[in-house]
Amino acid sequence: MKIKSVFLVHANGGTFVAFRKTRERLPIKGVYAEHPGTAMGQEGAAARTAWEKEANKQLAERLPTELQNQLLAEGLPYTAPADND
Incomplete structure (x- = not known):
């Protein structure tokens, strides 16, 4: 073809x-x-699983830094919470 x-x-x-x-x-x-939108809408689909895994990884890595940056930009004090794991 x-x-x-x-x-x-x-x-x-x-x-x-x-x-x-x-x-x-x-x-x-x-x-x-398969259209990407279809795969993302199906629970357990390979595309959705890979996306969720990467999204959760990036969220865990970037959220504390982004929160700190935003609080400092607004002039609010920021203290990192204690890790209680």
Whole structure:
């Protein structure tokens, strides 16, 4: 399959990528791929799991620093809480 031979098909309210199996008008073959929005909306989907893992990691690393920066920018005193783990 060559990328220049694919085209969009609009049918039944949806759109998908297709290519021709022969030189004739029909049959065509649909090429399906999951939309990122669909994967993110499904509990336990690989994309969502990876995103949640990375988001939680970045939140744990960046939140204390960002809070401190904002409080200092507003002129409020900041004392880091004791780690009670």
